[in-house]
Amino acid sequence: MGPLVPVIIITATLTLKSDTKPIPVKVNKPRGTLYWGGAGLNGPYVQPQLAMFAKVGISHCYIGQTNSASQAIGDAGMLIDALRAGINIRYIDDGEWPLSGMDKPSEQFNLIGYSYGSLLAAQTANYYAKNGNIVNHLVLIGSPIDADFLQALKANKNIKKVIVIDLVQHGDPIYAGIKQSDLIMVAKTLAEQMTRNKAEGHFYYAHVVDDSPKRWEALAHRLYEEGLR
DSSP: OTTHHHHHHHHHHHHHHHOOSOOOOOOOOOOEEEEEOSTTSOOTTHHHHHHHHHHHTOOSEEEOOOOOSHHHHTHHHHHHHHHHHHHTTTSOOOSOOOOOOOOOOOSOEEEEEETHHHHHHHHHHHHHHHTTOOBSEEEEESOOOOHHHHHHHHHOTTBOOEEEEOOGGGTOSOOTTOOHHHHHHTHHHHHHHHHHTSSOGGGTTTSOOTTHHHHHHHHHHHHHHTTOO
16 A cells, blocks of 8 residues: 555645646625624614614624524524523634625624624634634623633634623623523523513613613714724
């Protein structure tokens, strides 16, 4: 079997040298600002929040793509998303998390996520950064992300800025880096906050109340001041 080795090497070399015409391959540069809402991904606050981002000067904002089933099956989908957030995707996943529709003229690539959506944003940022792309800003709002995953994102040189916005001052029992055991303990509180539908605690941005536009605008201004464009 030994004599076959140089034959294989020579054949491969000749094949490479004969390929003198490069084949153009278009690779979309990831850019624009993507936003994922909380569990369900389609709450009535999502579009108004995107509009506020655009209003303050954050250009080319659109909803992040996901393969979540939640949009198709309503309340059951929200539960599925919430369970995924608490069980698996709060931890780093080095699989593929690609996006589509990134032919935008924006000079930045920003990923923003709220609650469950913050984990989709985090996984997407991790995927693109590890593949050599620059993520200008990763914004995690009310995020149940695992502490080790958060540290890995902050340490990745291709993610230029990680912005963590906890909502504990509004009564949210969740915060970035929360332990799994603590997350389980606060499940009842989260359910109560969601049922009351008063835009309190974890749902400070997610329920629509009289002063929601002011809240969304304040968040948009904060992100603009952090450098998002």
